[in-house]
Amino acid sequence: MQYPAYASLSSTFRRIYRFEHLLALAGWDQAAMMPDGGNDARGAAMAELGVLIHQTLTDPALAEVIAAAKQEELGSDEQASLREMIRQWEHANLLPASLVEAKTLAGSHCSHEWRTQRANNDWDGFLANFREVVRLAREEAQLLSQHSGLSPYESLMNKYEPGMTCAELDRIFGDVKQWLPDLIQQAMRKQAAESVVAAQAPFAIAAQRELGLAVMDKLGFDFNAGRLDVSHHPFCGGVPEDVRITTRYTEDDFTQSMMGIVHETGHARYEQNLPRDTVHLPVGRARSMAVHESQSLSFEMQLGRSPAFLALIQPLVCQHLGEQAAFSVENLAKIYTRVKPDFIRVDADELTYPAHVILRYEIERALIDGEIEPDDIPALWDEKMQVYLGVDTRGNFKNGCLQDIHWTDGSFGYFPSYTLGAMYAAQYFATIRQLHPDLDQRIAVGDLAPIFDWLKANIWTQASRWETAELIERATGEPLNPAHFRAHLTQRYLA
Amino acid sequence: MQYPAYASLSSTFRRIYRFEHLLALAGWDQAAMMPDGGNDARGAAMAELGVLIHQTLTDPALAEVIAAAKQEELGSDEQASLREMIRQWEHANLLPASLVEAKTLAGSHCSHEWRTQRANNDWDGFLANFREVVRLAREEAQLLSQHSGLSPYESLMNKYEPGMTCAELDRIFGDVKQWLPDLIQQAMRKQAAESVVAAQAPFAIAAQRELGLAVMDKLGFDFNAGRLDVSHHPFCGGVPEDVRITTRYTEDDFTQSMMGIVHETGHARYEQNLPRDTVHLPVGRARSMAVHESQSLSFEMQLGRSPAFLALIQPLVCQHLGEQAAFSVENLAKIYTRVKPDFIRVDADELTYPAHVILRYEIERALIDGEIEPDDIPALWDEKMQVYLGVDTRGNFKNGCLQDIHWTDGSFGYFPSYTLGAMYAAQYFATIRQLHPDLDQRIAVGDLAPIFDWLKANIWTQASRWETAELIERATGEPLNPAHFRAHLTQRYLA
CATH class of the missing domain: 1.10.1370.30 (Neurolysin; domain 3)
Known part of the structure; x- marks a missing residue:
């Protein structure tokens, strides 16, 4: 193997890609196929896999592999690939798993309820869920901002x-x-x-x-x-x-x-x-x-x-x-x-x-x-x-x-x-x-x-x-x- | 917490349940919605999550928690629950992860191809994939049989x-x-x-x-x-x-x-x-x-x-x-x-x-x-x-x-x-x-x-x-x- 650390990273990201396949499918189904009664179980399942992906990206062992890959004499394509891996990895490591899970759950709940609330012009009902979504987004933005030096909003926009x-x-x-x-x-x-x-x-x-x-x-x-x-x-x-x-x-x-x-x-x-x-x-x-x-x-x-x-x-x-x-x-x-x-x-x-x-x-x-x-x-x-x-x-x-x-x-x-x-x-x-x-x-x-x-x-x-x-x-x-x-x-x- | 080991097991099985939710959805979609071109990626994604579930069930730490739960003074409902957990756990621990993944991949491939082969009355084409499915099923049956003392076929039927x-x-x-x-x-x-x-x-x-x-x-x-x-x-x-x-x-x-x-x-x-x-x-x-x-x-x-x-x-x-x-x-x-x-x-x-x-x-x-x-x-x-x-x-x-x-x-x-x-x-x-x-x-x-x-x-x-x-x-x-x-x-x- 020419670049063992880079190859190991590729394999980890391939695994994440496969998990994201299932999340993408579940999200599509939730919007296009799922009956209302399935939403709580779906939200919980998606959050669980989201946490797993987050755990994979925040595994301390991964940081070591990334450090090793940086030392490899990569070609320019692999360098670009490593740059994008690091972007995703850095982003994930700035956020604690509990925040990722809370965001997924709050967002899933709020957007599901929103479908009915919008039809009913129910701003107050929406607000009850939405305050939590905003609170968590601000928390995320603060964490990203401390790392990037950008403003909180810029940090979210940069995603x-x-x-x-x-x-x-x-x-x-x-x-x-x-x-x-x-x-x-x-x-x-x-x-x-x-x-x-x-x-x-x-x-x-x-x-x-x-x-x-x-x-x-x-x-x-x-x-x-x-x-x-x-x-x-x-x-x-x-x-x-x-x-x-x-x-x-x-x-x-x-x-x-x-x-x-x-x-x-x-x-x-x-x-x-x-x-x-x-x-x-x-x-x-x-x-x-x-x-x-x-x-x-x-x-x-x-x-x-x-x-x-x-x-x-x-x-x-x-x-x-x-x-x-x-x-x-x-x-x-x-x-x-x-x-x-x-x-x-x-x-x-x-x-x-x-x-x-x-x-x-x-x-x-x-x-x-x-x-x-x-x-x-x-x-x-x-x-x-x-x-x-x-x-x-x-x-x-x-x-x-x-x-x-x-x-x-x-x-x-x-x-x-x-x-x-x-x-x-x-x-x-x-x-x-x-x-x-x-x-x-x-x-x-x-x-x-x-x-x-x-x-x-x-x-x-x-x-x-x-x-x-x-x-x-x-x-x-x-x-x-x-x-x-x-x-x-x-x-x-x-x- | 009344039964800490049992509660810990419940939490592990809840996690597995959530992953199985996504596998069930992916399987339904594969049969009812998915276009042909998506099959390889779908098969790989399902196999990856299948391996993860298998890893969760075969984690040596789980064996210790099960041993501890057996020592707890469980009520009869919890005893029945533990019995079913152990059934699933024992089954998973008899099979190596590589076999589980190979089975999922071979089965997904064979049954996908079968849809066309059946329409074309193509037994020979089917046989090319099917031999591997049988080989792996026999391997599984042998492993289960060694544990249960049942015949290989009985061991599969008991699933x-x-x-x-x-x-x-x-x-x-x-x-x-x-x-x-x-x-x-x-x-x-x-x-x-x-x-x-x-x-x-x-x-x-x-x-x-x-x-x-x-x-x-x-x-x-x-x-x-x-x-x-x-x-x-x-x-x-x-x-x-x-x-x-x-x-x-x-x-x-x-x-x-x-x-x-x-x-x-x-x-x-x-x-x-x-x-x-x-x-x-x-x-x-x-x-x-x-x-x-x-x-x-x-x-x-x-x-x-x-x-x-x-x-x-x-x-x-x-x-x-x-x-x-x-x-x-x-x-x-x-x-x-x-x-x-x-x-x-x-x-x-x-x-x-x-x-x-x-x-x-x-x-x-x-x-x-x-x-x-x-x-x-x-x-x-x-x-x-x-x-x-x-x-x-x-x-x-x-x-x-x-x-x-x-x-x-x-x-x-x-x-x-x-x-x-x-x-x-x-x-x-x-x-x-x-x-x-x-x-x-x-x-x-x-x-x-x-x-x-x-x-x-x-x-x-x-x-x-x-x-x-x-x-x-x-x-x-x-x-x-x-x-x-x-x-x-x-x-x-x-x-």
């Missing part, structure tokens, strides 16, 4: 986008806040003069599902290594060898579920195309959640809402849902680029979406850094929704601060990933369009290879080989540059 | 029905072989004079599923703690808090899937009604697989195929599948008691079923005890099918020795449980009928409480409190008495 700082985010989001409100107003004025034909409901759910499957097929989803199901909150779960995406249907509207499927398929193809020889190691997994969102948003925003892609799938829409005046390519494009400030982030249009993210970023950052308490959230939410989007959410918890699952299970620090992802995606497509000036013509006739080949070569198969900043620069020739995002939005909404 | 011997089985099955062939012939002669109206296909699968759910509801299935799905081979899986049953549908016939659902619902209600305060301990789990089958067969054979029950659910059949001449209660009863020697065990009628079981018992016993080799199975199968049922299976592996999943994953010793279960079920119902001479009238109007209350009090909530023989004697007032089975069959098929 999802390592290397990102609040200073950089403030700069980026500050820039967006400069031009976005005006861009939204201009786009709304432009669209006020246009007429959009509304699609006539109902749309049978079985037909919507078939349409979704057909669109996934066009997008290259490997059905031998994944499934499409239904859950309350759509997500991409499972494991790289078996990716489980979900959507939710309503008979009143097919457009959200269809585009939701396009979005999750972007996540799925990233997972399905991770390098199989290292997929059991941290270096073989997705780079970060922001890069993950850059895949779903490449699919949904850059590709999915483009007139060229809508021209490609329009025949599928007609095949599964019947012919309608609303199903002309031009009208579908209008539906999918309609700008309307509204309550729900996951239903928001591309242009108002960043405002939702900035609102959550500002609230969760203040919450974790201890500047506000959970009780303060509704008032702050109401105020910011009014300022950023002119929307009144007072008393409307269901469509206000209870709308997202992220806070319910303690995933603070995730939200910025969405808008960072949108910016990365815009930057990828600027690069792809430079390489393929005829990109739209090729998309319209079903030749998606220029996109998928580029993503596969530059992002998917690179996994965690490079730090995010280097990944982006290698792929696009420059660091993260939000100008591409602004240019994309301006081109799409004002041209 | 499913502890306390049962080949001598007793030979006596029981020998008895059945005396009278069954003649009873089959007499029943066929009697039925030759009767006309049965065939149900007119097709039956939409969505409608069959709705019918199945309605029947489950009548049978008291708790949908807040379980689901109905589809798999290639129907089974009852999941965990007591969340029981997953499956069926398979064909548009050509609804009768098999409907009665299959009745069967699995019997398994499910046993699981759903295990005592919740001890369900995480071996003493709180199902007594044995034969007792488990006695529940499914109480539901399917004693209750489900009775004219009274068919009268109860006949309106549901008409509601979901439409009105047909074939759906008269009298005709449904004829369909569900039709005797016809045929290929497939799971599709066999009540009367020919024991012949299928005896055939498998004789072959697998010879295989495990080393009297025959895997290559010998088809010839032996052909011969016994001819003798017991007059059915020609030569060259027909798909409907012959490739039909069952049990051998594919190494579950040798299970088959006798089916017929033992049928005998226990007949004995339960003889007892219930003595208590309730008006049972059939009550069933017909939907009052199933006499059955469910008795099963709940005498079997479900007793879990593994007593050895099987004592459980049966406490419940029915006498030891296993196959005369009840014969009397039931004679009454149903010749009266």
